[in-house]
Structures are given as structure tokens and as C-alpha cells.
Amino acid sequence: MTNLRKKPTDSSQTAVYASFDDEKKPRVKTTGAWSSWLRLLSYCGIAFTLATYLHYRLPSPDTHRGIHPTTGQTQFSEYNAMKTISYLSDTLGYRIVGTVEEQQTADYLENAVRTYKKESQGLVGAPKFDIWVEQKSGTHRFDIMDNMVLKAYTNITNLVVRLSCPASASDPAGVRPCEENAVLINAHFDTTLGSPGATDDGSGIAVMLDIIRVLSQRDWSNYKNAIVFLFNGAEETLQDASHAFITMHDIKDTIRAVVNIDACGTTGREILFQANSREVIEAYKQAPYPHGTVMANDVFRTGLILSDTDFRQFVQYGNLTGIDMAIYKNSYLYHTHLDVTKHLQPGAIQHLGENTLAVVNYLAQNSSLEGIEPTSEIVFFDVHGLFFVVYSWATAYRIQMATAMVCGLLFVYIVAKTHASSPYRSVPNILGAYVKSTLSVVLSAIAALLLPTVVALFLASDSVNRHMAWFAREWYGALIFAPMAFLGSYGVQYLSYCLPGPQHVDVEYGVFISLMLAFGISTVITTQTGVASSYVFWIYCFILLIACLVNEFVLMPKSTGKMQSPKVHKLTYAISVFPLALLYTDYSHALVDIFVPLTGRMGVDTPVDIIVAIIFGMVSFMIFLPSVAHVHRFGKQLLFRILLGLVLVQMAVLGSVLLNGNHPGGWAFPYDDMHPKRIFAQHLKNLTSGENYVAIAEADHGPYIQTIVTSLENELGVQAEPRHGSMHQSDWDSVYPFSAFLGGYRFNAGPYIKSHTNDAQVAASDRVLDHLAVPVPKLSVHNEHYDPVTGVRSFTVLCVSPGYTWTVIAFDGHVLKWSIEDSEPLSHESHYVVRHVTGYGNDGWKLDLSVKVPEEHRAEAAAGQWKMRFEFTALDREVFASRGEERLIGGVGILGVVQRILPDWTTATWLSTVVKVWEL
Numbered sequence: 035m036t037n038l039r040k041k042p043t044d045s046s047q048t049a050v051y052a053s054f055d056d057e058k059k060p061r062v063k064t065t066g067a068w069s070s071w072l073r074l075l076s077y078c079g080i081a082f083t084l085a086t087y088l089h090y091r092l093p094s095p096d097t098h099r100g101i102h103p104t105t106g107q108t109q110f111s112e113y114n115a116m117k118t119i120s121y122l123s124d125t126l127g128y129r130i131v132g133t134v135e136e137q138q139t140a141d142y143l144e145n146a147v148r149t150y151k152k153e154s155q156g157l158v159g160a161p162k163f164d165i166w167v168e169q170k171s172g173t174h175r176f177d178i179m180d181n182m183v184l185k186a187y188t189n190i191t192n193l194v195v196r197l198s199c200p201a202s203a204s205d206p207a208g209v210r211p212c213e214e215n216a217v218l219i220n221a222h223f224d225t226t227l228g229s230p231g232a233t234d235d236g237s238g239i240a241v242m243l244d245i246i247r248v249l250s251q252r253d254w255s256n257y258k259n260a261i262v263f264l265f266n267g268a269e270e271t272l273q274d275a276s277h278a279f280i281t282m283h284d285i286k287d288t289i290r291a292v293v294n295i296d297a298c299g300t301t302g303r304e305i306l307f308q309a310n311s312r313e314v315i316e317a318y319k320q321a322p323y324p325h326g327t328v329m330a331n332d333v334f335r336t337g338l339i340l341s342d343t344d345f346r347q348f349v350q351y352g353n354l355t356g357i358d359m360a361i362y363k364n365s366y367l368y369h370t371h372l373d374v375t376k377h378l379q380p381g382a383i384q385h386l387g388e389n390t391l392a393v394v395n396y397l398a399q400n401s402s403l404e405g406i407e408p409t410s411e412i413v414f415f416d417v418h419g420l421f422f423v424v425y426s427w428a429t430a431y432r433i434q435m436a437t438a439m440v441c442g443l444l445f446v447y448i449v450a451k452t453h454a455s456s457p458y459r460s461v462p463n464i465l466g467a468y469v470k471s472t473l474s475v476v477l478s479a480i481a482a483l484l485l486p487t488v489v490a491l492f493l494a495s496d497s498v499n500r501h502m503a504w505f506a507r508e509w510y511g512a513l514i515f516a517p518m519a520f521l522g523s524y525g526v527q528y529l530s531y532c533l534p535g536p537q538h539v540d541v542e543y544g545v546f547i548s549l550m551l552a553f554g555i556s557t558v559i560t561t562q563t564g565v566a567s568s569y570v571f572w573i574y575c576f577i578l579l580i581a582c583l584v585n586e587f588v589l590m591p592k593s594t595g596k597m598q599s600p601k602v603h604k605l606t607y608a609i610s611v612f613p614l615a616l617l618y619t620d621y622s623h624a625l626v627d628i629f630v631p632l633t634g635r636m637g638v639d640t641p642v643d644i645i646v647a648i649i650f651g652m653v654s655f656m657i658f659l660p661s662v663a664h665v666h667r668f669g670k671q672l673l674f675r676i677l678l679g680l681v682l683v684q685m686a687v688l689g690s691v692l693l694n695g696n697h698p699g700g701w702a703f704p705y706d707d708m709h710p711k712r713i714f715a716q717h718l719k720n721l722t723s724g725e726n727y728v729a730i731a732e733a734d735h736g737p738y739i740q741t742i743v744t745s746l747e748n749e750l751g752v753q754a755e756p757r758h759g760s761m762h763q764s765d766w767d768s769v770y771p772f773s774a775f776l777g778g779y780r781f782n783a784g785p786y787i788k789s790h791t792n793d794a795q796v797a798a799s800d801r802v803l804d805h806l807a808v809p810v811p812k813l814s815v816h817n818e819h820y821d822p823v824t825g826v827r828s829f830t831v832l833c834v835s836p837g838y839t840w841t842v843i844a845f846d847g848h849v850l851k852w853s854i855e856d857s858e859p860l861s862h863e864s865h866y867v868v869r870h871v872t873g874y875g876n877d878g879w880k881l882d883l884s885v886k887v888p889e890e891h892r893a894e895a896a897a898g899q900w901k902m903r904f905e906f907t908a909l910d911r912e913v914f915a916s917r918g919e920e921r922l923i924g925g926v927g928i929l930g931v932v933q934r935i936l937p938d939w940t941t942a943t944w945l946s947t948v949v950k951v952w953e954l
Contacts, residue, residue: 092381
């Protein structure tokens with residue numbers, strides 16, 4: 035039949051005409067809407083379920099104690115590793131540098147290694163064992179979180195073990211060429227304050243120890259390279275032991291690559307989250323259960339993840355390449371008293387151990403390790419732990435740009451086809467419709483990210499005060515923020531009907547093509563930035579391109595003149611929804627599992643509610659992306675009903691949060707005993723002023739600390755003094771620079787001690803600290819010299835601190851020279867903090883300084899009367915309250931009061947700190 039309608043002659047008529055055509059064209063009956071949505075949700079649900087299963091599955095733990103039941107070959111055993119972890123964390127417990135437990139750990143590991151060495155003797159092709167117990171002293175500068183920290187260490191301990199190939203008949207002198215090149219595997223055996231460190235880093239230590247057992251039983255005749263195992267004894271003190279090894283050990287120059295093992299969680303798979311060379315990333319392909327993506331690498335570089343590992347020292351001082359791996363899930367327990375053996379998930383250590391063994395064995399047996407160059411121009415990712423993909427950035431660039439080009443060609447074809455089938459629609463009219471729909475896709479993405487922040491701001495407002503209602507379970511964020519994300523995404527699509535400009539004849543089809551266009555454009559833009567993580571945009575672009583091609587050339591129904599079927603076939607949604615949801619669910623689990631627990635230690639000033647809202651907005655949009663087109667399938671009326679339903683769901687969720695978030699046990703209460711709020715508590719004793727405080731601080735902005743403060747005020751009988759960490763960092767110098775993240779209160783402990791003591795002298799004393807039996811630290815000046823011509827005073831500060839560890843000296847001055855290696859002082863007067871740690875049995879250290887004396891004080895300096903103010907802070911080595919000990923004043927313990935007050939949904943790091951000021 036001839037179309038008698040006239041072609042519009044101007045742009046305004048075009049817009050009206052297109053809209054009229056859209057309203058009058060035949061449509062599928064809305065009675066099939068719910069079945070269509072159910073089908074779409076089924077695609078997504080099946081993909082989500084499958085991806086979740088693959089993401090969280092773990093290998094079965096070896097129960098044969100490392101001997102294959104059939105072949106008799108040695109293999110990695112979680113059973114053996116767990117015995118080591120249990121001894122370290124459950125028997126020895128807190129292995130803080132400077133304590134006797136740290137020394138006992140080093141002795142235990144040395145004995146175990148020597149046992150494996152003895153057992154390997156006499157075996158055919160047995161490796162050569164070299165064992166060193168390294169104790170070193172040194173200094174280095176450690177910049178973290180925009181803070182300069184000067185580090186010094188004295189006699190910290192490293193246990194170094196090298197396995198290398200045996201001498202061959204052609205090398206009668208015992209020359210072993212494979213010792214010239216070695217791969218280093220590193221983990222640390224010390225723990226941080228308040229944590230027994232079952233996973234951090236008992237897991238890495240146990241894995242290394244069992245790998246030595248396995249490899250010591252193998253024939254090394256055909257190995258090319260040595261393997262060096264570094265059991266390092268001081269990582270939690272800002273990576274002192276790894277610095278000592280890579281800068282001072284005799285074999286440091288033989289190291290060609292490094293595999294670092296650490297942990298920030300207790301469950302799930304290990305993740306490869308840092309890598310800097312093609313060769314070592316290729317070696318990771320040998321891992322039987324690969325898990326890692328260059329996205330984690332890129333995110334870690336941004337500093338958003340407030341953590342660091344020894345990998346930094348090996349790269350900075352050894353110019354090494356390698357990989358950094360860690361168990362990372364359930365980091366609610368990280369650096370707390372809950373990091374114990376019973377909370378390790380069965381299979382997690384087996385996963386870590388088998389992967390690590392495969393990687394280091396490959397590097398030692400098959401790789402030359404020579405000529406490895408650092409590079410960030412590499413793309414890598416695993417596919418649900420089934421296999422590992424690695425290719426160069428040059429390859430990625432060609433593939434990504436070619437895919438975007440094919441998208442462009444398909445779009446040109448679709449425009450030409452549309453014009454040919456509807457000649458009354460001009461090409462500019464068709465292009466205008468696609469510009470409009472592509473813009474709506476971009477705006478939908480932005481709305482999905484930003485609208486959930488409205489929910490976050492509402493819950494975090496002073497009147498509501500439901501901060502971090504999503505914290506107790508990682509998936510709660512989806513419940514709280516996803517309805518608003520979909521409301522924003524679909525709301526933009528609804529509003530697009532009202533915007534001026536040409537409209538698609540079939541809006542669903544137009545928006546689906548625009549999804550491909552949007553990700554094609556995103557692929558081009560992100561590819562031009564050179565960021566390797568742009569491969570995610572490419573994968574989306576590629577999947578959408580395939581779906582559009584299949585829809586266009588295979589599935590699209592032919593026009594019959596009767597009621598037109600939708601131009602986007604139902605199977606097209608299967609082709610797009612299923613793989614996209616399968617892909618991004620895996621990434622989403624990793625992202626959410628990292629960031630949600632991390633918000634519990636990101637600091638009181640970090641807007642964590644907004645961060646988590648944006649994360650879940652992005653996850654919601656990306657997992658269910660094709661639904662942005664599907665919402666148009668049955669017209670505006672059903673879309674409006676969907677929006678109304680989302681509003682009701684969001685209101686119901688918020689109402690439930692308000693009702694269930696104000697008391698422990700409610701689902702929206704942020705904390706419980708396994709997802710605790712981190713509290714720092716210290717008894718702060720100023721030996722100079724006689725001030726005596728108990729201080730508490732929090733590392734997040736969650737609510738309810740005021741309840742603790744009020745209880746302490748009632749118990750101690752004094753008013754709390756607010757002390758924000760960024761303005762009172764010296765209160766917490768013992769944990770500097772992390773003190774900048776803390777916010778809390780301090781209480782004058784003197785009145786409580788005087789009112790509760792049975793000692794009459796203490797009760798009557800103005801300075802109760804005078805009755806505290808503690809070792810007295812001492813700072814003194816030696817080798818002092820003043821040059822009146824230059825105005826430079828040079829001297830050595832000697833610190834003697836028996837019974838203390840983690841000592842800190844803070845001072846202000848214009849320093850010209852110091853004994854901190856590899857670092858120059860600032861060119862102006864500044865505040866400096868020098869942190870020092872000693873190994874067990876060491877009590878002293880020194881710092882050399884050359885300081886420019888201010889002009890107005892040079893006469894005093896010439897007379898030997900000018901002094902600098904040094905504030906000394908130290909942790910009492912023998913009095914970690916986590917052991918149930920505390921030095922009493924007049925028979926009264928102040929930290930015990932805090933311990934009684936703290937609810938069971940908190941976990942505390944206990945510090946007993948002394949402060950003394952010297953004018954030197």
C-alpha cells in the first residue's frame with residue numbers, strides 16, 4: 035500500500051512526526067511484559083549464581099599431609115600449613131617486633147627449615163640448602179598517605195633460605211651456575227599491635243615453609259635458577275626487614291624476580307593485585323587456580339586501598355619485578371584479635387599454597403630470569419579462576435580500536451538500512467535520534483552512580499545518623515542503594531521521551547544499539563588514555579557488538595505488514611545479559627569484598643557512605659546493563675509503573691533501616707562480634723608533665739562511639755575531651771602516620787586512680803605517675819659540635835629505652851644532614867617524626883643530626899645554651915593489654931576500665947604509652 039503521508043519539511047515537524055509515528059505504531063501487548071521481565075531476570079540470575087559459585091569456590095584441603103596417596107609424590111598440604119599457623123597464632127600469639135614471641139618465632143622457623151634440610155640429604159638430585167640468620171640495623175624514608183616517615187631499625191631478624199641446584203659431574207669444584215639468578219619469595223612473621231596474625235602473615239609463612247618441604251624432596255638436576263625464601267621479621271613496622279635484606283644481604287644482587295605473599299583477610303581465594311613485568315605475569319599462568327586482574331593493579335596504584343606490602347621495598351631498592359599476592363576476603367578481621375586459626379576458611383591456604391608453588395617452581399625451572407624489564411603495558415585477567423589471559427598493551431590497543439571500528443561500521447549500516455526502509459526519515463533525523471539515545475545511556479550511567487549518594491547523604495545526616503548501615507554484610511549495600519541506582523538509570527530513560535529532538539521509531543531497538551555505541555566510544559576514549567583496565571570497556575563493547583550483529587543478521591524478524599514484533603529479539607537479551615552479568619558479577623564480588631570491610635579503617639573524615647553508594651550504583655548498572663533498553667519494550671506506561679515500584683521499594687528499605695539500625699541485633703546496625711568497630715585504646719603517661727590520660731579513638735565514621743564515651747565519662751567521673759587525630763597526632767605518635775585517620779577522645783585518668791587506690795600516698799599525690807614503677811627511657815646528646823661561621827649544630831641523639839619498643843622521636847627544625855640513608859632533609863624548617871624499632875634484646879639506638887640554628891639563637895648556640903625540643907614516645911614492651919597485663923598505679927589499672935565498658939561489637943587495639951620531653 036502506498037504511504038500517502040507527506041514527508042516533514044523542517045526539524046520541528048520531524049520531531050513531532052517521529053513522536054506521532056512512535057505512538058501510533060503497532061506494539062506487542064503488555065500482557066507479555068511480566069514474562070519478558072522474568073526471562074530477563076532469569077538470564078541475569080543464572081549468570082549471577084554461576085559467577086558467585088565460581089568466584090567463591092576453593093580447592094579441597096589436602097588431608098594426606100603432603101604426600102600423594104597414589105604416586106607418593108610430595109605436594110603442598112594445607113594440613114601441614116595449618117599446623118604452622120596454629121603454632122604461630124594460637125600458641126605464640128602476638129609476635130610484635132621486639133617481644134620474646136618474635137624471637138621464638140624466628141627460632142621455630144629456623145629449626146623447621148633445618149629439619150627439612152636434614153631430611154633431604156641423600157636424596158637423588160637433592161637441592162643445596164643455604165641458611166642465613168640475618169640481623170641488621172639501618173634506616174630508610176617511608177612516605178605513606180602524604181606523610182613522610184623516617185624509619186630506623188636495630189637488629190631486626192631475617193631468616194633467609196636458598197634452594198639451588200646440586201653440583202653436576204661437569205662442575206667438580208661445586209660451582210652452581212643457577213645460584214647466579216634467583217627468584218625471591220617473601221612473607222613476614224611479625225604481627226601488628228593487637229593481632230595474632232593467623233593470616234597476616236602466618237598464612238604466607240606457613241605456605242613458604244611447606245613449599246620448602248615439597249621442593250626439598252624433588253630432583254633439582256634440571257633447575258635453572260635458585261629460589262630464595264625470605265622469612266622477614268619486621269613488616270608491620272613499615273617494612274624494615276625487607277629493606278634490610280634487599281639493601282644489605284650478600285645475595286641481594288642475585289635476585290631477579292620476587293613473589294610476595296601477604297594477607298588482609300581470612301577467607302576466599304588469593305588475588306594477584308600487583309604485577310610489573312610480562313615474564314612474571316606469564317609465570318602466574320601456571321597457577322592452577324588463577325585469580326587476578328590488571329584492574330586491581332591499577333586501583334592499588336591510586337592509593338585508594340590504604341595498605342602496602344614489602345613488594346614496595348623490593349621494587350624501590352632492588353629494582354625488581356614480580357607479583358604481589360594476598361588472601362583478601364573477610365578483612366573485617368584484619369589487624370584485630372580475631373585473626374586466628376579458627377576463622378580461616380578451609381581451602382583458602384590450599385589455594386594460596388598451590389598457586390604459589392606452581393609460580394615459583396616455574397620461574398626456577400623454566401625461566402631464564404635474565405633481562406626482565408619492568409613494564410605496566412600489560413593486560414591480564416582471569417576468567418572465573420578457570421584460566422588466565424595475558425597480552426601486551428600493543429595487542430590490546432589494536433584489538434580494542436578494531437572492535438570500536440566494527441561497532442562504527444555496524445552503526446553506519448543500521449542508519450543506512452533505517453533510511454532505506456523509512457525514506458521519509460532523513461539521515462540527520464536518524465542520527466539525531468541515536469545521539470539522543472546514546473546521551474541517555476551515558477546519563478543513565480551517571481544517574482545510577484550519583485543518585486544512590488542521595489540515600490547515603492540521607493542516612494548519614496545528623497538527624498538520621500545511620501552511618502554505615504551497610505557495613506555488617508558486604509551485600510547489604512545492594513539492598514540499600516540498588517533501588518535508587520535503577521531508579522536513576524530508568525528514570526533518565528523515562529525523561530528521554532520528553533526531551534526535544536527526534537525519537538526512534540522503535541525506542542527499545544534504538545537504545546540497545548546506543549548501548550553498543552556508548553561502550554564503543556568509551557572503549558576508544560579509555561584506550562587512548564593507555565590505562566590497561568580499559569579492557570573492561572572493550573569486553574562490554576565486544577559482547578554488545580556480537581549481540582547486535584546476531585540480532586541484526588540472524589534474529590531480527592522480517593516485516594510482514596502485520597503487527598511488528600520487537601526489533602530486539604528475546605534471544606538477543608540472552609546473548610548480552612548472560613555474559614555481561616557473568617563477567618561483572620565476578621569483578622563486583624572482588625570490588626565489594628575489598629572496599630566494604632576497608633571502610634572500617636579508612637578514617638573518620640572519609641565519606642565512606644558516598645563511596646559505597648557509588649560502588650553499588652556502578653555494580654547495579656553494569657551487571658544489568660541491557661535492561662536500560664528493555665525498559666522501553668512495553669512503552670512509557672509500564673516504565674512509569676516500574677519507576678513507581680522502585681520508589682516504593684526504596685522507601686521500604688529506608689524505613690527498615692531506620693527501624694533496625696539503632697540497636698545491636700538489628701539487621702542495619704553496622705557492627706557485630708564478627709564485623710566489629712575498630713577502637714584504639716591507650717594509657718598515655720606523660721613522664722614530664724605528670725599528665726595521665728586514657729584515650730580512645732575510632733578509625734571510621736560509624737555511629738555509636740558516643741555511647742562508649744558517655745559510659746566512660748560516668749565510670750571515670752570526668753568529662754571527655756574531643757581529640758581529632760589530624761589536629762592531635764602527637765597523642766598517637768606511636769602509630770604515626772595512621773594517627774591522622776583517627777578521631778576520638780581522651781579522659782584525665784588521675785581522679786579515677788586516686789579515688790580507687792588503696793595506697794594513701796597515691797591518693798594524696800598531685801602526680802600519680804611518680805608512683806608508677808616503669809623503666810625510665812633516656813635521650814642524651816653526644817659528639818656535639820657548633821660551627822659559628824655556618825650556624826650549624828651537629829650532634830648525635832642517643833636513645834636508651836629498656837623495656838620499650840616502637841619508639842618515636844618527634845622534633846621541629848631546619849635539618850641539613852642526618853643519618854637517614856637514601857633521603858635528604860627538606861630544604862626548610864619542618865616537623866619530623868622518626869620511628870624506630872628494635873629486635874628482641876636491644877634497647878638503644880642513635881640518630882645523627884646537623885641542624886641550622888635560627889639567626890636569633892646563634893649567640894646562645896655559641897655559648898652552648900641553645901636547645902632543641904625532642905618529644906619521645908614509646909610502647910611498653912612488656913605491657914600489651916591484649917595479653918591481659920597492665921602496669922598498675924597504686925594497684926589500679928585504667929585500661930581494664932575501658933575493657934569492661936567496650937561493647938562486644940567492638941574490637942580494640944591496646945596501647946600502653948609513655949611520653950617524655952627533652953630539651954637537648
